[in-house]
Amino acid sequence: MSVDVHDDEQAVDVCLIVEGCYPYVAGGVSSWLDWLIKQQPERRFGVVAIVANDNPPAPVYTLPPAVVLFRNLVLSPSLRRPRRLLEPDLSSSEVSDLICRILTEGDPQALGALGVLLHGDPGASATAFSEPDRTAAAPVSLDQLLSSRFAWNVMVACYHRLTPQASFPDFFWAWRTLVGGLFSILTAPLPVAGAYHTISTGYAGLLAARASIETGRPAAVTEHGIYTNERRIDLLMAEWITDTIGASLSRRDERLDIRDFWITAFESYAKVCYRSCSRITTLYGRNQAFQTALGAPRERLEVIPNGIHFDRYAAIEPDPDHPPTVALIGRIVPIKDIKTFIAAAGHLRRSIPDLRALLLGPTDEDPGYYAECVQLVDQLGLGGTVEFAGKVNVIEYLPRVDVMLLTSISEAQPLVLLEAGAAGIPCVATDVGSCREIIEGLPDESPTLGPGGRIVPLMAPEATAEAVAALLTDEVLRRSCGETLRRRVQVYFTSEASAARYSALYDMLTAA
Numbered sequence: 001m002s003v004d005v006h007d008d009e010q011a012v013d014v015c016l017i018v019e020g021c022y023p024y025v026a027g028g029v030s031s032w033l034d035w036l037i038k039q040q041p042e043r044r045f046g047v048v049a050i051v052a053n054d055n056p057p058a059p060v061y062t063l064p065p066a067v068v069l070f071r072n073l074v075l076s077p078s079l080r081r082p083r084r085l086l087e088p089d090l091s092s093s094e095v096s097d098l099i100c101r102i103l104t105e106g107d108p109q110a111l112g113a114l115g116v117l118l119h120g121d122p123g124a125s126a127t128a129f130s131e132p133d134r135t136a137a138a139p140v141s142l143d144q145l146l147s148s149r150f151a152w153n154v155m156v157a158c159y160h161r162l163t164p165q166a167s168f169p170d171f172f173w174a175w176r177t178l179v180g181g182l183f184s185i186l187t188a189p190l191p192v193a194g195a196y197h198t199i200s201t202g203y204a205g206l207l208a209a210r211a212s213i214e215t216g217r218p219a220a221v222t223e224h225g226i227y228t229n230e231r232r233i234d235l236l237m238a239e240w241i242t243d244t245i246g247a248s249l250s251r252r253d254e255r256l257d258i259r260d261f262w263i264t265a266f267e268s269y270a271k272v273c274y275r276s277c278s279r280i281t282t283l284y285g286r287n288q289a290f291q292t293a294l295g296a297p298r299e300r301l302e303v304i305p306n307g308i309h310f311d312r313y314a315a316i317e318p319d320p321d322h323p324p325t326v327a328l329i330g331r332i333v334p335i336k337d338i339k340t341f342i343a344a345a346g347h348l349r350r351s352i353p354d355l356r357a358l359l360l361g362p363t364d365e366d367p368g369y370y371a372e373c374v375q376l377v378d379q380l381g382l383g384g385t386v387e388f389a390g391k392v393n394v395i396e397y398l399p400r401v402d403v404m405l406l407t408s409i410s411e412a413q414p415l416v417l418l419e420a421g422a423a424g425i426p427c428v429a430t431d432v433g434s435c436r437e438i439i440e441g442l443p444d445e446s447p448t449l450g451p452g453g454r455i456v457p458l459m460a461p462e463a464t465a466e467a468v469a470a471l472l473t474d475e476v477l478r479r480s481c482g483e484t485l486r487r488r489v490q491v492y493f494t495s496e497a498s499a500a501r502y503s504a505l506y507d508m509l510t511a512a
Helices: 027-039 092-105 109-117 120-130 142-147 149-162 166-187 200-213 227-237 258-276 289-291 310-314 338-351 367-379 393-402 416-424 435-440 461-472 477-493 496-509
Strands: 012-019 043-051 067-074 192-197 219-223 281-282 301-303 325-329 357-362 386-390 403-406 427-430 451-458
Touching: 012 067, 012 301, 027 092, 027 416, 027 427, 043 200, 043 386, 067 166, 092 109, 092 149, 092 166, 092 367, 092 393, 092 403, 109 166, 109 200, 109 310, 120 477, 142 149, 142 166, 149 166, 149 192, 166 258, 192 227, 192 496, 200 219, 200 227, 200 258, 219 258, 227 258, 281 289, 281 496, 289 301, 310 416, 310 477, 325 338, 325 386, 325 393, 325 416, 338 357, 338 367, 338 461, 357 393, 393 416, 393 496, 403 416, 416 427, 416 435, 427 435, 427 496, 435 451, 435 477, 451 461
Parallel strands: 012 043, 012 192, 043 067, 192 219, 219 281, 281 301, 325 357, 325 403, 357 386, 403 427, 427 451
Antiparallel strands: none
16 A cells, blocks of 8 residues: 555545554454545545554555545654764753643643644744744754654653653653654644544544644544543553552652553543544543543533444344354454453353354454463363354354354444344443443433343453353343344434434534
8 A cells, every 4th residue: 555545735625543443453443434434425535544663564444435645654663863863953951841741731732832843833833832932943853853862861851850760761661652652743744634533542633633733724533442541451451561669658649650651641642632622522421521531621522323234234134053152243352351252151151062152353463362362262172162263254144143242341332232233133241332322222212122132240251151141041032132232223323323423523624
């Protein structure tokens, strides 16, 4: 895939900013993005895909015709250092102060002011951000921001202000990732667009904030899962981070260790994004509590549920000739908690010996975790029960699935539950994201339709197995829950209703 689909720089209507997903990674968010673009063929879309390094994987999606501009933005590019690296003509104390404000306060004014300094634009600094006048200078390169004496001085100054009690080598590597990514965002070229739409906070949210600040065009963020929550889970579980500050007996210990530094930085990046976006949408109401806690203005919040092509799944006819089957559709990654699915299958097989447990999703995103899951299957003697099918055409499998199971520790509004529901398949899911709203109904559902399956606790294999077994062993209950879920999806979660809401959002943004 080329970096630019078109080399011209005429404005696109909407620039989508994505991180770690489309078009390189299969999954719910990527599928939703592909759907979103295809639903609005009359608009000209640009896509900026934020990737980790210079060698992204092969794309798994073909860009729709409506995408007329595509770019990769590399967070950690291979730097080509010149023999003599010029020092930037900037104040290290001024730059370190702005970075600290971004990292700890989520201050969008600081992001804008830092961008002005790095781009060498004195006029914007004086008028838009109330920074001192300065002589025009050449833009600062990423090399200079990471490898110069100036870069070292900025980093050391921030270390002494932010984490002076923590390990400096650990801070150094955290800085290279967190602030190195920030610098990559600030030095990348911006596509010209009528509006910018990011699908998460994090680095994608920083780019949307920067684009809105620098161009004056509106930006919006749509969150499926809450990015900061997912990063917090990753960081709390990370064994590669060493805690070096001893626990204090004081109730208030404001010292930051490296793990705290990581978490605080991602929360601050979210604050920058929320405060810079004109609209902040999410898939379900429970997410809004997390957004407002990180500074999202309530008057900008909106819920737009996902939708599916109902008729496509409602037309699926169940195949009566198959063993009792439970399935999970999703990537084999830790956040999906595949190990709980496997352990639950072990419990289920004791009462349902001919059980078939299907894992339908790509296995190559986290090879280490996939290997651990395979090892767990072997340890539990489930080789004839649990099947890793890989990436498949889900519609071909759904006729032979009796219960859909989702064991995730974090979700947004999982399309797999909607698809299974449209096919009349009851679902068992953890109490994350909008799973309870899908399975049990919205609080204001009228008339009340009833349960479409069961909600279970996180990381609870036995409780999960009991819920699945109740459906697998009671055909009347299973059919009743399946039909209830089908009706709920048809009433509240269709593709047509969702597409109309996003079309109205884009009309509002591009008319501004």
